[in-house]
Amino acid sequence: MQDPALFLRALFDRAVEVADPMQSLAAHLPPKPKGRLIVIGAGKASARMAEAVEAAYGPCEGLVITRYGYARPCKGIEIVEAAHPVPDAAGEAATKRMLDLLDGCGEGDTVLALISGGGSALLTAPVDGITLAEKQALTDDLLASGAPIGDINGIRKQISAVKGGKLAAAAYPAQMLALMISDVPGDNPGDIASGPTVGDPGDAARAIALLKQWGVTPSDSIARFLESGGAPLAPDDVRLSRVTNVIYAAPSQSLEAAAEIARAEGCDVRLLGDALEGEAREVAVAHAALALDIQKDMKAGSAPTLLLSGGELTVTKRGNGIGGPNAEYALAMAVALEGVDGIDAIACDTDGVDGAAEVAGAIISPATLTKAKDKQIDPQAALDTNDAHGFFAKIGDQVVPGPTLTNVNDFRACLIQPTSLL
Template sequence: MSLTPNTFLRSLFARAVEVADPMQSLAAALPPKPAGGVLVVGAGKASARMAEAVEAEWGPCEGLVITRYGYARPCQGIEIVEAAHPVPDAAGEAATKRLLALLATAGEGDFVLALISGGGSALLTAPAGGITLAEKQALTQALLASGAPIGEINGIRKQISAVKGGKLAAAAYPARMLALMISDVPGDDPGDIASGPTVGHSGDAGRALEALQTWNVTPAASIAEYLLRGGDTVTPDDPRLSRTENVIYAAPSQSLAAAADLAKAQGYTVEMLGDSIEGEARDIAAAHAALACKAAPGTLILSGGELTVTRRGDGIGGPNAEYALALALALNGADNIHAIACDTDGVDGAAEVAGAVIDPDTLAKAAAKGIDPSDALDRNDAHSFFAAIGDQVIPGPTLTNVNDFRAILVT
């Protein structure tokens, strides 16, 4: 192989992102433009790129899409609004109100195309039951720091939102709706993508309260009281969802498969661990290090999913960088193992960094700079660690989101 291991791993990540680019993948799932009134709405880190891809096929459309700051794309007719992620802000709340007002104009003969991708949970912001934006922001921050898996977090979000858990589709009724989705969740459940704004919810307020207790998160009094009153649930059999179709057209498995094909073409044997791995980043890293140490030379170990970090310190990090740091510590300089761990949306945690690469010299490079990797891990400071040794992966906005990408190369 002519490429260095580091460069090769970065090329695998780039390939995984390329396959999920809406400009490469959305057209095949898009029907001909319907006659009559058409509205395009959406939210997520990939939603502006999805809107751009729609207009490349359909021409100018009326609509409103909310994406993360820095992720806007030029569109011919669809308005793109940027807002905050992962903690919602006033811009997202105002844009969501406008989006709901736009849907209120749709009638039975109209068609609504909803473009949904990961990140939509924060970007679609409409607190229910008198809950304030500040209270929702505080809850979001606490949940993200708790180590709770994304499914638990989204179940709570659905209960306190006026737009998640099928409520966006209910607001569009009686118009016909097609929701095109890019999955960023383990298991590819459409109800979990962006907290399922177009998918009915089978959970309830009591389950949300139990989850808050499980993860030691104390909500504001208004949130607890709202949940105790029963919240507001749009169930899967709600008649208002009868005219909505949900289609996942891009998923993590496709990106992992594309990376696997690239590796096989270079003569590597690929061991696929799956696209739905969840758990504490440092624990999964330790398990993967053990697998790598037993693997034969010429093996590439691929995995995806969504890892979590329980905040223990005050550092700057994210699940992928923390995984990479914990992996480097567990491997302890093994001389033939290299790895990459990145979020395909280009943002690991809240930092504008996708993740990091490690190699047999990672710990030695840190020692040469007087950096203690164990201390960095204890303080959840993985981004600072990799910035100091020059091994961050910073692609900028990728305009898509199919969750974590991890590859371990045994040379």
């Protein structure tokens, strides 16, 4: 087998490649409508999705909001960049313009919505009485709390004028097709970008309970709004009756593409799941223990084993370091493995951004702790302060692909070889 680091990076690159909208979206487009077509969208992959739409349809009318640095050249669809993971004024202004664009849509019009992960921050329209600053503070607190994405989105939907199906409702009675790239565990359409085209079965009472569960105290305005009933839109609302939601790319497809490469290299591939959730460092310790158990039972001549997993892990903020769930997973796994020979791993976010850093994640090897020792870096101290990105930057083992223009969430691969082969 080739160098483990190169092999693991090739698996990650393949996982990203198969989720590239330019490779996968066109097959899911219907014939171009004869009437008015409006293209809208939000997410880290949305500009690339818009580019793919125009490659198939030609120039189109529309507006798409993506993350700073993720814009793509389009001839008709306007691409606006805004902040992620915490929303900003650019996203708020662009969302208002999107709603204005949808205002007045008729029954003969068609709206094509391009939705991908990251849209929760990029589509920003707090309900009346709640300011952008209040929403920014709430987002910061939720991201630091360790809450899973489903819970975070359940709260955000209740204070938004676009999430939880309300963007689609603004286009009624137009026909709407929403094409989605899933970045959420379980591939629930209502969780992708907080479901702007999907009604929400939750309510304000649940949002209040979730805030208490995760120890987040909202502003007085948000608390009062939730106590008054929030802003739910039921899934059976008539304004959603002309919407078709289609998930056309998902984490499972990317993991299987990586698995195909690994099997061709003679690996025994074990899929641990494409919807894993939980505290990054805790999942890492569990995976390290599994890897050690597998290696212990290997004999000379045993095929390498590859553990693959996806989903969305979380980090509870304990310190002021620079980190993200994938880098923290990698660091916690390296600490747990204690430099054992024959086990290498990669953990990266397929959108190229782990947390708020412009870094996808990291690769670990039996040499990880030795490199740290040589540079007088304490891995446990870095883990204690959530400084995983700082740790891997210092030892040179970050994965920095730049904007990948897609997003099917976390990608983790652990390669286990018998020590007798090393």
